[in-house]
Amino acid sequence: MTELWVYVELCREGIRPVTFELLGKAAELAARCGGRVTAAALGACDTEALIAAGADRVLLGEGVALPAEDGLQAQALAELCRRHRPDMLLLGATGMGRSLAPRVAALLRTGLTADCTRLDLDESGLLLQTRPAFGGNLLATILCPERRPQMATVRPKVFPQPAPDASRHGEVRREALPPLQSSVRLLEELPAPGGDARLDADILVAVGNGIGGEENLAMARELARRLGGGLAASRPLVDAGRMPYPHQVGQTGKTVAPKVYLALGISGAIQHMAGVQAEKIIAVNADADAPIFAYADEAVVADCGAFLRELLAAVPALE
Ligand SMILES: Cc1cc2nc3c(=O)[nH]c(=O)nc-3n(C[C@H](O)[C@H](O)[C@H](O)COP(=O)(O)OP(=O)(O)OC[C@H]3O[C@@H](n4cnc5c(N)ncnc54)[C@H](O)[C@@H]3O)c2cc1C
Numbered sequence: 001m002t003e004l005w006v007y008v009e010l011c012r013e014g015i016r017p018v019t020f021e022l023l024g025k026a027a028e029l030a031a032r033c034g035g036r037v038t039a040a041a042l043g044a045c046d047t048e049a050l051i052a053a054g055a056d057r058v059l060l061g062e063g064v065a066l067p068a069e070d071g072l073q074a075q076a077l078a079e080l081c082r083r084h085r086p087d088m089l090l091l092g093a094t095g096m097g098r099s100l101a102p103r104v105a106a107l108l109r110t111g112l113t114a115d116c117t118r119l120d121l122d123e124s125g126l127l128l129q130t131r132p133a134f135g136g137n138l139l140a141t142i143l144c145p146e147r148r149p150q151m152a153t154v155r156p157k158v159f160p161q162p163a164p165d166a167s168r169h170g171e172v173r174r175e176a177l178p179p180l181q182s183s184v185r186l187l188e189e190l191p192a193p194g195g196d197a198r199l200d201a202d203i204l205v206a207v208g209n210g211i212g213g214e215e216n217l218a219m220a221r222e223l224a225r226r227l228g229g230g231l232a233a234s235r236p237l238v239d240a241g242r243m244p245y246p247h248q249v250g251q252t253g254k255t256v257a258p259k260v261y262l263a264l265g266i267s268g269a270i271q272h273m274a275g276v277q278a279e280k281i282i283a284v285n286a287d288a289d290a291p292i293f294a295y296a297d298e299a300v301v302a303d304c305g306a307f308l309r310e311l312l313a314a315v316p317a318l319e
Pocket of ligand 1: 207208209211212213233234235237241251253264266267268269270271272275284287302303305
């Protein structure tokens with residue numbers, strides 16, 4: 001039977017949503033190949049939620065005191081893989097997943113496709129791992145025919161969260177891990193700058209190079225606050241140090257899937273749009289020929305500052 005594993009990423013708030021997105025996808029693939037989905041966790045977590053999202057089994061590796069540094073978690077996950085020999089191992093392309101996955105792949109001497117945007121199976125059941133290549137101009141489908149597990153990371157929000165099915169049943173299995181050694185000691189966890197990006201919000205106000213000065217940026221931030229949304233940015237603003245990296249959307253930033261993406265002064269470069277999977281895009285740009293208008297559901301040819309002033313006047317201030 002094909003064994004599909006999903007790494008359960010834990011954070012202070014519990015299980016990261018990308019875990020559920022991957023479980024939903026793994027369950028879909030398992031249904032097609034007659035496989036079994038295992039959620040592999042390195043700490044206590046809500047096992048019922050994992051099963052409701054698609055896991056047939058939850059494997060709880062015990063013995064790693066969390067939070068643990070990435071190298072230690074990689075050793076623990078690799079140890080579980082050595083014992084059970086999964087065919088596939090999926091991780092979120094989050095900060096943690098991007099650090100963990102290559103370490104696990106190196107320990108297991110297997111391949112890894114990072115930042116996949118599509119996963120499928122070929123007729124023999126091999127995992128087809130598709131990701132953008134050459135600056136997003138090509139989509140490359142990568143296979144790992146010989147080594148196991150076939151490993152892939154997938155960005156948050158690429159797959160939808162499955163609706164939880166409380167009627168699902170699954171096994172919960174605890175496994176003691178041997179004492180693991182690390183030369184790194186985790187002293188303290190500090191909040192990352194830009195933790196207020198809220199890129200998982202339903203409404204995103206996104207600012208680009210055409211946003212103008214600090215006054216306009218402050219208005220965009222205020223609009224996001226009044227709408228209860230998040231604040232996204234294109235890469236030039238991050239490169240210029242005007243916005244912290246966690247706000248960046250695109251090929252080298254985050255993938256977002258809001259209901260509404262309000263793009264202010266963003267040209268619509270392919271590398272930016274690669275991260276935008278919005279239900280509705282409203283684009284504001286001074287140039288009527290800006291490429292973003294080809295993606296937009298609503299096109300506003302206007303100056304960002306003037307647009308923001310008018311919109312803020314219409315959206316009441318919240319307390
Ligand atoms: C390998 C690689 C990876 C990359 N990854 C990313 C990524 O993850 N995310 C990302 O965003 N980019 C990424 N880029 C950069 C990308 O190619 C673009 O350069 C970038 O997205 C452009 O950002 P922008 O649209 O904000 O700026 P610009 O291209 O400078 O566009 C600014 C826009 O604002 C408009 N404008 C100007 N003044 C006003 C005004 N007063 N009112 C309204 N509109 C106005 C202009 O008409 C223009 O359309 C990457 C590039 C490479 C090569």
